[in-house]
Amino acid sequence: MADVPKDVASQVAAIPVPLARRERAQADRELVRDAQKGVESAFEELVKRHQQKVLGLVNSILRRREDVEDVAQQVFLKAYVSLKKFDQRAAFSTWLYKITVNECWDYLRKKKVRPLTYEADMSEEQLSQINGAGDEECLPQSPEERAEVRELLEWLLGKLSEPDRQLLVLKEMEGFSVQELAEILDLNVNTVKVRLFRARSRLMDAYRRRKLSATRRGDAAAGAR
Amino acid sequence: MDWDNRQGKCEAFEVLMEDSVEGTLRADDAVRLERHLRECADCRQMLSEAQASRRLLQYGDAAPEASPGFSRIVMARIREAEAQSAAGQPGLLRSLVAFASRLAITATLALGVLIAYTAVAPPAPNSRSASMNAEERSGLFTDPVQQASTRDGFLRMVADTSHGEK
Numbered sequence A: 001m002a003d004v005p006k007d008v009a010s011q012v013a014a015i016p017v018p019l020a021r022r023e024r025a026q027a028d029r030e031l032v033r034d035a036q037k038g039v040e041s042a043f044e045e046l047v048k049r050h051q052q053k054v055l056g057l058v059n060s061i062l063r064r065r066e067d068v069e070d071v072a073q074q075v076f077l078k079a080y081v082s083l084k085k086f087d088q089r090a091a092f093s094t095w096l097y098k099i100t101v102n103e104c105w106d107y108l109r110k111k112k113v114r115p116l117t118y119e120a121d122m123s124e125e126q127l128s129q130i131n132g133a134g135d136e137e138c139l140p141q142s143p144e145e146r147a148e149v150r151e152l153l154e155w156l157l158g159k160l161s162e163p164d165r166q167l168l169v170l171k172e173m174e175g176f177s178v179q180e181l182a183e184i185l186d187l188n189v190n191t192v193k194v195r196l197f198r199a200r201s202r203l204m205d206a207y208r209r210r211k212l213s214a215t216r217r218g219d220a221a222a223g224a225r
Numbered sequence B: 001m002d003w004d005n006r007q008g009k010c011e012a013f014e015v016l017m018e019d020s021v022e023g024t025l026r027a028d029d030a031v032r033l034e035r036h037l038r039e040c041a042d043c044r045q046m047l048s049e050a051q052a053s054r055r056l057l058q059y060g061d062a063a064p065e066a067s068p069g070f071s072r073i074v075m076a077r078i079r080e081a082e083a084q085s086a087a088g089q090p091g092l093l094r095s096l097v098a099f100a101s102r103l104a105i106t107a108t109l110a111l112g113v114l115i116a117y118t119a120v121a122p123p124a125p126n127s128r129s130a131s132m133n134a135e136e137r138s139g140l141f142t143d144p145v146q147q148a149s150t151r152d153g154f155l156r157m158v159a160d161t162s163h164g165e166k
Helices: A019-036 A040-062 A068-085 A092-111 A124-130 A143-158 A162-173 A178-185 A189-224 B008-022 B027-039 B041-057 B070-086 B091-120 B134-140 B151-159
Strands: none
Touching: A019 A040, A019 A068, A019 A092, A040 A068, A040 A092, A040 A162, A040 B070, A068 A092, A068 B070, A092 A178, A143 A162, A143 A189, A143 B041, A162 A178, A162 A189, A162 B041, A178 A189, A189 B008, A189 B041, B008 B027, B008 B041, B027 B041
């Protein structure tokens, strides 16, 4: 019989209860109401609750530029200015993340920068050291190996389209949920899942191609000796 | 293998496979997916790779932690913006308004001077620009009143060498 991945074969995962999310949203609603009445500490609390997600979102779009924190501050400033008009029909987080995305695009437009692309190839040594990173039982343990895998990952992400890269970064590195991504991107939850799955597939496709190319280069080098 | 080139029933399982990668697959869906995976080697490979991608992505760096004073800095910027707004308009707008008022004052003064001048000064004699006299007008367009209506009148006009000077 065909080899069914064991994760699926044994998996009957419980659906996560979205209670914590609902509670967070409710707490946000109360803080927004207070902030709209002019309670400064309420807005500061909202900043504290959402600053890391906003930074993550800015970081994923601007790609670790030095202005990440400055843009994130600007996002909260804009949110504060527009807060009185916010009618709470959407969750505060969704509204804030949309401001964040717009602010990032404004920033990129003003700076006239395009998202970075990774053009440089990696050395054969680097690739041969790290080409087991995606394999099931070959996870690197030493700090050096982990650094190499990180470098490979950055390179692979650079090979993806911007939407694919951002989706994977937001989901897997910045900890956004599928639901949150759907709200930010104005997409259906299932559409986000399909896009995520395909982005994963393209990432691994790029990885496979790198691995193959490194193997060929290794063979060629061995043949030359 | 490329998802973009795949079609048909496998696409229907993409959502379930993503749920499986996420660990949020429901029991009944797990049964459906497992049944499909038994028959579809492509999907088995795709799922296996998607799971590997998740492990790989765990090595990525998340955004750096916000600096300890982040929220304080935000609130300070808000207070600064509010203070500016309370003092009037923001910088650029304020300077534009100041420039416009200076322009308006200058224009009013200039208009006042012009009105005073025209009221006090006597009209300029033989002003060429203000109006043309009758002789000048006749040089351009023939005055129908002065046109000769008889033969004698016409001859007198031709013989007249004064050129309009009386």
